[in-house]
Amino acid sequence: MSVRVGLAGTAPGFPEAAKTLLSNTQLRHNLRHATNVIRKKRERVVAEMPDWQDLRNTAHEIKNHVLRHLDTYLEQFEMACVRAGGHVHWARDADEANRIIVGLIQERGHKEVIKVKTMTSDEIQLNTALQSAGITPYETDLADLIVQLGGDQPSHIVVPALHRNRMEIRKLFLEKMGLESLGDRPEDLTEAARQYLRERFLRVKTGISGANFAIAETGSICVVESEGNARMCTTLPEMLITLVGIEKIIPKFRDLEVFLQLLPRSATGERMNPYNSIWTGVTPGSGPQAFHVVLLDNGRTKILTDRESRATLDCIRCGACLNACPVYRQTGGHAYGSIYSGPIGAILTPQLQSMEHSQTLPYASSLCGACYEVCPVKIDIPEILLRLRNRIVSNGDAPLSERIAMKSAAVALSGPRLLRIAHAAARLGQIPFKKGGAIRSLPGMLAGWTEVRDLSAIPKQSFRDWWKERERAKAK
Amino acid sequence: MRISLFVTCYNDLLFPETGKAVVAILERLGHEVDFPIAQTCCGQMHYNTGYQSDALTLMRRFVSVFREAEVVCVPSSSCVAMMRDHYLKLAAQASTPGLEADVKTLLPRIYEFSELLTDKLGVEDIGAFFPHEVVLHVSCHALRSLRLGDKPARLLRKVRGLTLVEPADGEDCCGFGGTFSVKNADVSAAILAAKIQGLLATGAEVCTAVDNSCLMHIGGALQRQRTAMRTLHLAEILATSQ
Ligand code: SF4
Numbered sequence: 118m119s120v121r122v123g124l125a126g127t128a129p130g131f132p133e134a135a136k137t138l139l140s141n142t143q144l145r146h147n148l149r150h151a152t153n154v155i156r157k158k159r160e161r162v163v164a165e166m167p168d169w170q171d172l173r174n175t176a177h178e179i180k181n182h183v184l185r186h187l188d189t190y191l192e193q194f195e196m197a198c199v200r201a202g203g204h205v206h207w208a209r210d211a212d213e214a215n216r217i218i219v220g221l222i223q224e225r226g227h228k229e230v231i232k233v234k235t236m237t238s239d240e241i242q243l244n245t246a247l248q249s250a251g252i253t254p255y256e257t258d259l260a261d262l263i264v265q266l267g268g269d270q271p272s273h274i275v276v277p278a279l280h281r282n283r284m285e286i287r288k289l290f291l292e293k294m295g296l297e298s299l300g301d302r303p304e305d306l307t308e309a310a311r312q313y314l315r316e317r318f319l320r321v322k323t324g325i326s327g328a329n330f331a332i333a334e335t336g337s338i339c340v341v342e343s344e345g346n347a348r349m350c351t352t353l354p355e356m357l358i359t360l361v362g363i364e365k366i367i368p369k370f371r372d373l374e375v376f377l378q379l380l381p382r383s384a385t386g387e388r389m390n391p392y393n394s395i396w397t398g399v400t401p402g403s404g405p406q407a408f409h410v411v412l413l414d415n416g417r418t419k420i421l422t423d424r425e426s427r428a429t430l431d432c433i434r435c436g437a438c439l440n441a442c443p444v445y446r447q448t449g450g451h452a453y454g455s456i457y458s459g460p461i462g463a464i465l466t467p468q469l470q471s472m473e474h475s476q477t478l479p480y481a482s483s484l485c486g487a488c489y490e491v492c493p494v495k496i497d498i499p500e501i502l503l504r505l506r507n508r509i510v511s512n513g514d515a516p517l518s519e520r521i522a523m524k525s526a527a528v529a530l531s532g533p534r535l536l537r538i539a540h541a542a543a544r545l546g547q548i549p550f551k552k553g554g555a556i557r558s559l560p561g562m563l564a565g566w567t568e569v570r571d572l573s574a575i576p577k578q579s580f581r582d583w584w585k586e587r588e589r590a591k592a593k
Numbered sequence: 594m595r596i597s598l599f600v601t602c603y604n605d606l607l608f609p610e611t612g613k614a615v616v617a618i619l620e621r622l623g624h625e626v627d628f629p630i631a632q633t634c635c636g637q638m639h640y641n642t643g644y645q646s647d648a649l650t651l652m653r654r655f656v657s658v659f660r661e662a663e664v665v666c667v668p669s670s671s672c673v674a675m676m677r678d679h680y681l682k683l684a685a686q687a688s689t690p691g692l693e694a695d696v697k698t699l700l701p702r703i704y705e706f707s708e709l710l711t712d713k714l715g716v717e718d719i720g721a722f723f724p725h726e727v728v729l730h731v732s733c734h735a736l737r738s739l740r741l742g743d744k745p746a747r748l749l750r751k752v753r754g755l756t757l758v759e760p761a762d763g764e765d766c767c768g769f770g771g772t773f774s775v776k777n778a779d780v781s782a783a784i785l786a787a788k789i790q791g792l793l794a795t796g797a798e799v800c801t802a803v804d805n806s807c808l809m810h811i812g813g814a815l816q817r818q819r820t821a822m823r824t825l826h827l828a829e830i831l832a833t834s835q
Binding site: 139448527557572 | 632650773
């Protein structure tokens with residue numbers, strides 16, 4: 118089995134990727150604007166819920182319970198789905214999932230698919246697999262369409278084209294949709310997309326969707342969205358294939374009550390999503406007459422085995438932690454080298470795929486805790502980041518310079534005698550870098566710090582020396 | 594009351610004035626202050642960077658030094674957050690007999706400086722005089738871990754002559770994050786730039802906080818940009834008098 122998360126394996130480390138992105142002022146402007154708007158909206162609609170914390174706790178408990186009994190619920194889901202006329206396929210990894218999906222489409226001789234709302238398909242790079250099998254995928258979620266037309270990577274898990282502004286989108290549409298002219302008002306852009314998509318909705322015979330929730334009790338799938346394109350994709354085609362990460366299971370239909378309150382408020386700051394689609398198997402004479410669910414593992418069962426970071430799988434992909442994160446708000450999603458970005462990406466990606474490729478991610482956080490505070494299912498992201506950092510260090514994968522610095526600090530702090538020697542050494546060590554009362558430039562690991570900040574020079578007398586002097590004076 | 598001061602390792606070396614201010618205030622309020630000289634560090638930097646076994650050693654030292662203390666005062670919310678959020682778990686993982694029990698009984702006796710004044714000692718007005726416009730930076734640990742709420746602001750409002758102003762986006766992180774500011778120096782600097790903008794827009798003369806770590810970070814940029822705003826720990830403002 119080989120686990121892949123989009124293109125993550127080939128991405129540069131977070132600090133390097135971030136450095137490049139930080140110099141893009143347009144991107145940073147778009148980011149700040151977009152995240153601020155969603156953040157404010159979220160705050161407003163969360164504040165009107167007196168039982169918000171209870172809902173969070175309940176969601177946390179439900180998810181916890183599911184993960185402890187995932188095997189049971191998955192089988193229950195399969196049985197219920199099959200009973201309702203659906204087919205269920207189990208995929209261990211990305212390649213297997215792609216093979217299953219491509220096979221189903223080829224069996225019918227279809228050459229095109231319409232897709233909607235599935236990050237998981239980006240995780241397994243389904244579009245690449247489809248294209249190499251001669252099948253053309255059309256993204257129908259507006260933001261996904263923008264990303265696809267631009268040959269781009271998503272930069273946000275809810276608003277994948279967050280890094281693009283209206284002007285850029287207009288240019289892209291003009292170019293890629295072969296239009297003669299196009300206005301730049303939101304109405305103009307959505308109208309162009311509508312024309313482009315409608316024609317495909319009516320023509321294409323296979324739809325591919327993701328799932329927000331898969332309900333074990335009934336075998337139903339639930340997808341929430343704002344545009345109605347998912348409704349089109351899941352009702353118009355002859356065949357519907359739904360790709361579901363195995364952690365998306367919830368036990369009962371009535372559990373939706375909790376999640377459908379939490380998700381839209383956290384994701385887009387709406388009280389309810391404009392479109393909530395729930396379907397169960399096949400309904401004769403209405404909607405797709407062939408329905409397949411592909412249940413994807415791709416590293417998830419491995420995460421499940423670690424009790425302390427298992428909660429990573431609770432995520433309902435609302436994106437609230439991204440909008441709240443001071444790091445994400447500066448760099449955007451591309452710095453994370455994975456389709457999963459922001460705080461959740463920083464814990465999910467390195468667990469899904471081998472740590473070597475992504476061990477800079479758990480350090481891409483100031484541990485400010487804003488993510489934990491907004492997370493609707495109460496994932497203690499900082500705690501999991503710390504766990505992953507510790508794993509990197511224990512595996513001996515931390516940089517040598519850091520290991521030496523940390524060891525030296527540990528020795529210096531091992532007792533008051535060595536500490537005083539270290540204090541004296543620090544005072545001596547700063548001399549070559551001191552200018553007036555400040556340190557303006559430092560070498561090596563600390564060079565980044567002094568690029569934009571001074572460091573105050575170390576005072577002549579430490580607190581402990583002052584204290585001792587005072588005690589001596591008192592004793593006299 | 595006999596109050597044991599855990600000054601924290603970086604205040605000890607870099608910000609001794611904060612420690613002196615805490616001593617002055619507590620003594621002014623009639624308490625006896627003790628500084629156990631064997632103390633070093635709470636282990637936060639090691640813990641947060643992934644060096645848990647080193648953090649455990651430092652925690653052991655902290656616990657053995659302060660085990661008998663009546664009350665421990667810590668002028669740093671992030672160090673108190675380290676203790677409250679991680680000590681019990683760290684102790685449970687270590688197989689040292691009695692350590693977990695010691696941590697459990699010690700934790701309720703540990704107070705962050707502003708918490709100690711408002712919650713334990715029940716004072717807000719300590720007769721300080723500081724005729725300046727001051728902006729309060731709310732540090733992340735004070736806000737989300739310790740949930741200090743308006744405790745620092747309440748203390749500042751009682752200072753004679755002081756005008757307290759509010760920054761925009763006051764609850765946003767300053768981008769320090771300990772070794773984060775070294776390992777991700779560029780991102781940290783970008784976060785800091787946004788923070789500084791909000792602080793400077795208030796026009797305040799002084800930026801204060803309950804953590805010198807954030808203030809060192811913020812102050813470093815203020816100084817580099819040659820702004821008129823300076824940074825001062827809350828304790829140093831409260832220690833002033835007419
Ligand atoms: S970790 Fe929490 S806040 Fe972040 S996307 Fe997942 S559910 Fe939303």
